[in-house]
Amino acid sequence: MRLANKIALCLTLAAAALSVTAQQQPQQPKSPVTITPSANSTTPHNWTTEQILTCTVSDCWQLAGKERSNLLRYRPAAREISAQTRGLTLPDNATAGQRAGEYIKAKAKADHGQLLYAIVDASIRKIGTPATATK
Numbered sequence: 001m002r003l004a005n006k007i008a009l010c011l012t013l014a015a016a017a018l019s020v021t022a023q024q025q026p027q028q029p030k031s032p033v034t035i036t037p038s039a040n041s042t043t044p045h046n047w048t049t050e051q052i053l054t055c056t057v058s059d060c061w062q063l064a065g066k067e068r069s070n071l072l073r074y075r076p077a078a079r080e081i082s083a084q085t086r087g088l089t090l091p092d093n094a095t096a097g098q099r100a101g102e103y104i105k106a107k108a109k110a111d112h113g114q115l116l117y118a119i120v121d122a123s124i125r126k127i128g129t130p131a132t133a134t135k
Contacts, residue, residue, distance in 0.1 A: 052078050057119070058112040074116065082121040088128030096127040 051063060052074065064070035083090055090096070100123040107119040 047074050047077055049077075049081075052081065053115075053117050055116055056113050057108045057116045060116045061112075075120070078117050078120040079124060082117075082124040083128055086121075086125060086128065087131050088124060089131045090124065090128055100124070100127045 047063075051060075055063060060071060060074055064074070079090070082088075103123040103126060104119050107114065107122070108116065
């Protein structure tokens with residue numbers, strides 16, 4: 001399974017964990033990000049760079065209209081921003097994807113007030129390797 005598919009699967013699992021444990025979490029301070037989910041939760045949310053970088057796990061869930069499929073649209077942009085900014089190449093193997101996904105799932109479930117990008121970025125740093133320079 002490709003790394004992107006593994007990360008997508010784990011974000012799906014994290015979204016499921018959010019929906020199950022959302023009522024169990026204490027209220028987190030409100031973030032400054034404006035939450036305007038689509039009235040029709042089946043309409044995919046178009047993530048802006050500001051939202052990708054500044055939304056908490058809870059904010060992202062709200063922006064996605066509490067739909068896993070909409071939340072998964074967050075993944076590729078966050079992954080690419082992190083890898084590019086850090087000069088990392090992502091391995092294309094199931095083990096790395098599983099490690100990244102498990103990390104994202106655990107951290108997202110543990111703290112809904114944390115920035116989701118910070119979680120994704122930390123997982124990318126764990127599995128990425130320095131990009132090779134081309135001559």
